[in-house]
Amino acid sequence: DIAYAYRQLSRALHPDKNPDLDKAQAAFHRLSEASEELRQGLQEQRNALKLIVGVMGGTATEMMLERPQEALFAEACRLLCAVCGIVTEGEVSHVAQARAQIKFQRSSRMFYSCHMQTLMSEWFEKTHLLDLYASVPIR
Numbered sequence: 001d002i003a004y005a006y007r008q009l010s011r012a013l014h015p016d017k018n019p020d021l022d023k024a025q026a027a028f029h030r031l032s033e034a035s036e037e038l039r040q041g042l043q044e045q046r047n048a049l050k051l052i053v054g055v056m057g058g059t060a061t062e063m064m065l066e067r068p069q070e071a072l073f074a075e076a077c078r079l080l081c082a083v084c085g086i087v088t089e090g091e092v093s094h095v096a097q098a099r100a101q102i103k104f105q106r107s108s109r110m111f112y113s114c115h116m117q118t119l120m121s122e123w124f125e126k127t128h129l130l131d132l133y134a135s136v137p138i139r
Contacts, residue, residue, distance in 0.1 A: 002042070006035040041137070045072050048137040052079050055122050055129065058112030076138055082111050083123050 009031055011017070018024035045068040046060075052075045053060045064071035086104050088097060104116055123129055132138060 002035060002038050042068065045069060045137045048072055048132055049075060051132060052076055055079065055119065056112045056114040072137065082114060082119060086116055086120060
């Protein structure tokens with residue numbers, strides 16, 4: 001969609017097609033910068049999506065990567081759901097924690113082939129996931 005819109009507008013704004021307009025060069029330059037910024041934002045979203053899905057043991061599909069906004073939101077929520085389901089909140093008895101872990105393992109299709117210990121290690125011992133949730137693609 002970005003490429004199509006860029007092509008259409010660049011044809012209309014190109015300085016060679018508008019030699020009598022002084023602002024054509026500046027408008028074309030602004031269009032090029034805006035297009036590059038949009039492409040860069042999409043690439044950042046794709047990279048974030050790949051990271052989140054990869055942490056849960058999955059692989060981002062071509063369909064997910066084509067328009068990553070919706071898939072990124074869904075997968076970010078899925079990852080948070082997994083973490084919250086495993087960790088629980090406050091003081092939780094060992095029996096309740098064991099039930100949560102069993103439930104997580106049984107719902108492995110929902111979380112791809114995610115291993116609980118790997119996910120907890122990625123979440124609590126490394127900073128890249130928390131940094132990702134604070135980054136522009138997720139916000």
